[in-house]
């Protein structure tokens with residue numbers, strides 16, 4: 001009985017702030033303009049295997065946003081150019097937040113820069129027309 005009334009008061013505060021259950025993707029997430037270089041199919045395949053053996057799929061899905069953005073959304077946002085591949089590879093290794101929202105990507109200190117570049121190349125290959 002005591003717990004019941006405690007629960008009632010805790011959950012029925014008159015001025016409880018509205019919780020936004022429909023958090024939408026923030027406007028500042030914009031596609032970066034630029035041409036994409038073709039990604040060799042071997043590179044994409046190696047990256048796909050590395051991703052499958054790492055923990056990436058606990059937070060990412062290919063088509064849908066999860067804890068992290070959908071891999072296809074990442075592919076749409078960044079041109080497949082060395083500068084962006086390096087930037088994203090570094091981010092996979094060091095982790096962090098702020099590019100897509102407030103959720104954090106864990107750091108992956110055991111992933112080498114070369115492996116991270118392959119993983120990112122696979123992700124960016126999901127753009128559709130970029131595999132050669």
Ligand code: HEC
Nearest residue numbers: 054056059067068088097098099100101103104105106119
């Ligand atoms: C603990 C959850 C989690 C794991 C595990 C995870 N990610 Fe992420 N990832 C995120 C989140 C959250 C973001 C968005 C970060 C941000 O907003 O800056 C993200 C963003 C990214 C981005 C885009 C970064 C940017 O700045 O736009 C790439 C690329 C990426 N992840 C690849 C990977 C790869 C590859 C792995 C596996 C090695 C991985 N992630 C594992 C949660 C995760």
